[in-house]
Amino acid sequence: MTPLKPILTVDVVLLTLVQGRLHVALMPRDKAPYQGHWALVGGYVHVDEDTDSASAALRTLKGKLHFEPRHLEQVCTQANATRDPRGWSASIVYLALQPVEVLTPLTDQAGLQLFDVSGGVAGLPDNLAFDHAELISLAIARLQAKAAYSTLVAYFLPDVFTIPELQKAYESVLGQKMNAANFRRKILESAQFQLAGMAHSTGRPAQAYRLVPYLETFTRALV
Amino acid sequence: MTPLKPILTVDVVLLTLVQGRLHVALMPRDKAPYQGHWALVGGYVHVDEDTDSASAALRTLKGKLHFEPRHLEQVCTQANATRDPRGWSASIVYLALQPVEVLTPLTDQAGLQLFDVSGGVAGLPDNLAFDHAELISLAIARLQAKAAYSTLVAYFLPDVFTIPELQKAYESVLGQKMNAANFRRKILESAQFQLAGMAHSTGRPAQAYRLVPYLETFTRALV
DNA sequence: ACAATAGTGTCTGTTAGACAGTATTCA
DNA sequence: TGAATACTGTCTAACAGACACTATTGT
Numbered sequence A, B: 001m002t003p004l005k006p007i008l009t010v011d012v013v014l015l016t017l018v019q020g021r022l023h024v025a026l027m028p029r030d031k032a033p034y035q036g037h038w039a040l041v042g043g044y045v046h047v048d049e050d051t052d053s054a055s056a057a058l059r060t061l062k063g064k065l066h067f068e069p070r071h072l073e074q075v076c077t078q079a080n081a082t083r084d085p086r087g088w089s090a091s092i093v094y095l096a097l098q099p100v101e102v103l104t105p106l107t108d109q110a111g112l113q114l115f116d117v118s119g120g121v122a123g124l125p126d127n128l129a130f131d132h133a134e135l136i137s138l139a140i141a142r143l144q145a146k147a148a149y150s151t152l153v154a155y156f157l158p159d160v161f162t163i164p165e166l167q168k169a170y171e172s173v174l175g176q177k178m179n180a181a182n183f184r185r186k187i188l189e190s191a192q193f194q195l196a197g198m199a200h201s202t203g204r205p206a207q208a209y210r211l212v213p214y215l216e217t218f219t220r221a222l223v
Numbered sequence C: 001a002c003a004a005t006a007g008t009g010t011c012t013g014t015t016a017g018a019c020a021g022t023a024t025t026c027a
Numbered sequence D: 001t002g003a004a005t006a007c008t009g010t011c012t013a014a015c016a017g018a019c020a021c022t023a024t025t026g027t
Helices: A053-065 A100-106 A132-147 A152-156 A163-174 A180-190 B053-065 B100-106 B132-147 B152-156 B163-174 B180-190
Strands: A007-018 A021-028 A041-044 A071-080 A089-097 A113-116 A193-199 A206-211 B007-018 B021-028 B041-044 B071-080 B089-097 B113-116 B193-199 B206-211
Touching (some): A007 A053, A007 A152, A007 A163, A021 A041, A021 A132, A053 A071, A053 A089, A071 A132, A071 B071, A089 A152, A089 B071, A100 A113, A132 A152, A163 A180, A163 A206, A180 A193, B007 B113, B007 B132, B007 B152, B021 B041, B021 B132, B041 B053, B053 B071, B053 B089, B152 B163, B163 B206, B180 B193
Parallel strands (some): B007 B089
Antiparallel strands (some): A007 A021, A021 A113, A071 A089, A193 A206, B021 B113
16 A cells, blocks of 8 residues: 655745835635635645746746745745645745835735734734744744845845845844944945945935845854 | 646755764665665655654654654755656755764664765765765755854764863864863853763863753854 | 935954963873 | 873953944935
């Protein structure tokens, strides 16, 4: 007797920053189980079209939301007998980061909604599908663990941004104010950002920067 | 047409320290594919007996080697169409740490062998099954990334150990010598270790310590 | 001129690391 | 008494963080 194979899915915890508050993107499920409940963007791995699990995550995002995230990384795999009523199920969990500008036009259109998780997962609606509240927790924990010594947070911003904008994003994710002079020094010393012209809003114009490609960790933590 | 389900396995990268050198435990595969090649301890997830993927990893270790590792953590999931000739396959990779004393008696008996990976994966035999060389690389990278700010390395030592012994283990894993006075200070300040009598060998006897349960990260990195 | 935001210079307390020196055992 | 190992005290250079100050725009 060969044992039944488990179900294999990918789930993407798509995070963004809305006015200094961390938000997660969820869609209502259109099928049982958990029909109508809020769920992460995800789906089955398709053995005939996906070359690997990251491709499956990207295909899902492109299929449902028609965009590629600025950042995508694997968080962990949640796999057990009880998380899915259909049977033993493994979900490969991905963390995706994206500037809110791209996401806002998609709300309503695809049923997508952004939920405030700046205070953790507790504030989310009750009707979340599967163990998705837990998956979101895990992804946020990963983000916060990496934030202080990586440029991850920059992926919440558009391609080009100023140092004060970056600082506000870091403060939102890490949940603490930082000294502007010291923040600036660390960012510039990290050599992970390159000049990209000037940015104008109210007050004195600021130097704009973009991420240097392929680097992403600080030698010293930001906080 | 429902697409074929992928294969789901767990693979355990079981590491130990042999005379100050990192080693990985491998077993020869007794079945095709890759029959006779060296492979990680691992196997299929059994939906009828495993409650989750960590249980599957533990069952595999107990079944093949009859022991529970001192430390077990999930590293990542390697999932793609080409890693297994039988078809689309996902392997949930676990890192296990164990003092060598438990492992040595198992070599030969179960066909288990310890391979030196202190210089990386390059020194391993050519006939490694699947993508196991890559999985070993990933697990070692995880260990080294966490080592400097966690007590992970202590799991290479017996339950009770001295600070100089711990220092040697850290030096082996991190690949650099450390100052004994400063190392001692950091370890004691971390409050992650509690007194456990005295240890006698040559020279002055040393205080013995054991890990405090449930804690495992330093507030500041060791290096 | 003033509000608003960007950016700089400098001081200070803390800490990591270096190193010299002391302590306790065994042969 | 000397070799071997464990452990302690202290100095210093580097750095994180605080903060006062200057710069550049729009109204």
